[in-house]
Amino acid sequence: EAQVTQNPRYLITVTGKKLTVTCSQNMNHEYMSWYRQDPGLGLRQIYYSMNVEVTDKGDVPEGYKVSRKEKRNFPLILESPSPNQTSLYFCASSFDPRGVNEKLFFGSGTQLSVL
Amino acid sequence: SQQGEEDPQALSIQEGENATMNCSYKTSINNLQWYRQNSGRGLVHLILIRSNEREKHSGRLRVTLDTSKKSSSLLITASRAADTASYFCATFLLIQGAQKLVFGQGTRLTINP
Numbered sequence: 001e002a003q004v005t006q007n008p009r010y011l012i013t014v015t016g017k018k019l020t021v022t023c024s025q026n027m028n029h030e031y032m033s034w035y036r037q038d039p040g041l042g043l044r045q046i047y048y049s050m051n052v053e054v055t056d057k058g059d060v061p062e063g064y065k066v067s068r069k070e071k072r073n074f075p076l077i078l079e080s081p082s083p084n085q086t087s088l089y090f091c092a093s094s095f096d097p098r099g100v101n102e103k104l105f106f107g108s109g110t111q112l113s114v115l
Numbered sequence: 116s117q118q119g120e121e122d123p124q125a126l127s128i129q130e131g132e133n134a135t136m137n138c139s140y141k142t143s144i145n146n147l148q149w150y151r152q153n154s155g156r157g158l159v160h161l162i163l164i165r166s167n168e169r170e171k172h173s174g175r176l177r178v179t180l181d182t183s184k185k186s187s188s189l190l191i192t193a194s195r196a197a198d199t200a201s202y203f204c205a206t207f208l209l210i211q212g213a214q215k216l217v218f219g220q221g222t223r224l225t226i227n228p
Contacts, residue, residue, distance in 0.1 A: 004157075033216075043158075043203070043218040058215070090157055103148060104205075104216060106157035 002027045006091050006107035013081055014115050021076045021110045023091030031094045032074040033058070033104070034066065036087040043090070049074055081114040088112075120219050121204060127225040134191040136222040138204030139184075145207055147180060147187050152201045152221070161189075161202075194226045 004025045033048035045058030049068040065077040088111050092104040122137045146165045150158040164171045164180045171178045177190040201221040208217050
């Protein structure tokens with residue numbers, strides 16, 4: 001089944017403790033992206049990747065890191081999480097978002113709470 | 116800043132009625148997409164309409180696009196309880212040489228039995 005898999009689904013951590021949220025897609029998609037969703041602010045893009053070893057900042061990259069060493073994986077790293085990073089996070093992928101026929105496939109989300 | 120703005124922010128109707136949600140955007144687009152999100156879950160793509168299309172159908176969904184008014188609407192006919200969700204429009208923007216998909220704030224739709 002074609003899907004984007006995020007883990008974990010829920011995560012509670014404390015300020016400053018490094019964490020990684022994993023994202024994997026099995027559709028051979030070129031493009032992958034991370035979003036965070038907050039009440040009243042909608043979905044905001046954190047980082048995206050057009051291909052392996054190519055990553056770019058989105059709208060709210062501060063406090064986050066990503067890597068794209070393999071086509072299928074795009075982990076989101078919080079080196080020193082802070083309470084303002086408490087949010088619902090989504091990973092998404094697409095074959096090529098620059099094409100007019102492309103849509104995004106989303107993971108199920110990771111609810112992160114930073115205490 | 117968000118490209119698309121949905122209207123209304125929330126909509127509550129009876130099962131069987133039609134639901135209409137609107138999306139306005141600010142700049143020229145190649146296409147506009149609509150997504151659905153069940154509470155706390157990932158977004159699911161519903162339909163994509165290109166800038167040279169005026170209307171598109173998919174099952175009980177009907178999407179229109181008016182590029183002169185920079186607006187789109189999503190109509191769900193004969194609504195069902197399972198249609199309860201948030202609906203987002205999204206458009207691609209060319210920002211600093213890169214195409215980015217930008218989402219609106221969403222319309223929260225509630226279907227009452």
